[in-house]
Amino acid sequence: MRVLAIETSCDDTSVAIVCEDRRVLICQSANQDLAHEPFGGIVPEVASRNHTSTLMPLIDQVLKKSGLTSQDLSGITVTARPGLIGSLLVGVVTAKTLAAAWNLPLIGVNHIEGHLLAPFLIDDEFAAPSGFDFPYVGLAVSGGHSHLFLVSGVGRYQILGATVDDAAGEAFDKFAKMLGLGFPGGAAVDRLAKTGDANRFTFPRAMLKEDNLNFSFSGLKTAAQLILNRLEASERREMASDLCASFQEAVVDVLVQKLERAAQKTGLKRVVLTGGVSANSRLRVKALQLQERGYQVVIPPLRYCTDNAAMIGWVGVEKLRLGQIAGQDLAPSAQAHQDDYLQ
Ligand code: KG4
Ligand code: ZN
Numbered sequence: 001m002r003v004l005a006i007e008t009s010c011d012d013t014s015v016a017i018v019c020e021d022r023r024v025l026i027c028q029s030a031n032q033d034l035a036h037e038p039f040g041g042i043v044p045e046v047a048s049r050n051h052t053s054t055l056m057p058l059i060d061q062v063l064k065k066s067g068l069t070s071q072d073l074s075g076i077t078v079t080a081r082p083g084l085i086g087s088l089l090v091g092v093v094t095a096k097t098l099a100a101a102w103n104l105p106l107i108g109v110n111h112i113e114g115h116l117l118a119p120f121l122i123d124d125e126f127a128a129p130s131g132f133d134f135p136y137v138g139l140a141v142s143g144g145h146s147h148l149f150l151v152s153g154v155g156r157y158q159i160l161g162a163t164v165d166d167a168a169g170e171a172f173d174k175f176a177k178m179l180g181l182g183f184p185g186g187a188a189v190d191r192l193a194k195t196g197d198a199n200r201f202t203f204p205r206a207m208l209k210e211d212n213l214n215f216s217f218s219g220l221k222t223a224a225q226l227i228l229n230r231l232e233a234s235e236r237r238e239m240a241s242d243l244c245a246s247f248q249e250a251v252v253d254v255l256v257q258k259l260e261r262a263a264q265k266t267g268l269k270r271v272v273l274t275g276g277v278s279a280n281s282r283l284r285v286k287a288l289q290l291q292e293r294g295y296q297v298v299i300p301p302l303r304y305c306t307d308n309a310a311m312i313g314w315v316g317v318e319k320l321r322l323g324q325i326a327g328q329d330l331a332p333s334a335q336a337h338q339d340d341y342l343q
Pocket of ligand 1 (some may be wrong): 010141142143144168169170172173183185187188191265267273276277278279280281305306307
């Protein structure tokens with residue numbers, strides 16, 4: 001079994017072929033950062049236009065590079081929700097057209113589900129530790145989502161907590177913007193933080209005292225603005241590393257503490273970190289420290305943590321096996337469906 005996977009839910013166009021044995025045969029992505037950078041954020045209209053011009057050539061390229069034709073495929077799988085509706089539309093319409101033209105089954109996938117199952121992917125450089133399996137606690141953190149899930153099987157995801165306002169990546173990006181570090185700025189904050197003093201400035205750790213697994217990052221923005229307002233432009237530049245380190249520590253602290261709490265609450269000793277923010281070096285270090293307290297911590301390689309089609313391909317394989325085929329009426333949706341998650 002081999003599926004062709006398409007991911008266009010936000011600003012990355014990605015195409016992959018994933019096999020029944022979890023192997024990623026090929027995964028190619030086109031990043032749109034340069035197109036959105038001048039606007040200081042993702043412009044939905046620009047994102048969908050870019051998908052429109054990039055997707056078909058990328059599919060051609062993936063098929064050529066893999067040496068496969070449509071006859072070697074068992075299905076077409078596509079991210080159908082949640083995401084930017086115009087972006088999703090491009091992927092879904094393309095997938096429907098190819099499925100009809102090539103007479104292949106069509107599978108619609110929830111994007112977050114892809115992030116959560118990414119640790120099962122295998123390639124020449126990555127495989128999860130042997131014995132890795134359900135159930136586990138999954139923390140999916142990116143520019144668009146910050147969710148804690150109990151993942152107990154394919155299609156069995158229970159939301160344990162979520163952000164009540166900004167996503168973690170969004171918080172990094174907004175802070176980076178305030179410091180003039182460009183967009184998306186998460187990686188720049190991480191880089192500067194490496195040489196900074198995380199105790200120099202005090203940022204709030206929101207919702208840590210509350211007995212739930214939700215996050216809130218919008219207060220950090222206000223705190224950052226207040227701190228920056230007190231500094232001269234030259235001081236901001238001089239103290240940029242300390243500002244970044246202090247800010248980053250606050251975000252990471254909350255993410256890791258809530259991750260551990262989720263594990264305690266569910267009694268699970270296995271946790272997965274995924275999504276673009278898992279690129280953060282401090283988050284990786286602190287999450288991996290959970291191993292010292294007896295947790296198995298799995299962080300897929302970055303290529304499968306940031307938005308990518310391989311993760312959508314693996315969910316597609318699982319769904320195809322389960323006979324969960326979509327019809328030509330598959331419709332993209334900006335929101336997840338209620339029955340995507342267990343209540
Ligand atoms: O998963 P992703 O590639 O796209 C979606 O948002 O779905 O995540 C991108 C997010 C951006 O907000 C970016 O600033 C953040 O991940 N990010 C980071 C780092 N690298 C990327 N945030 C903190 N530290 C990083 N090293
Ligand atoms: Zn994502």
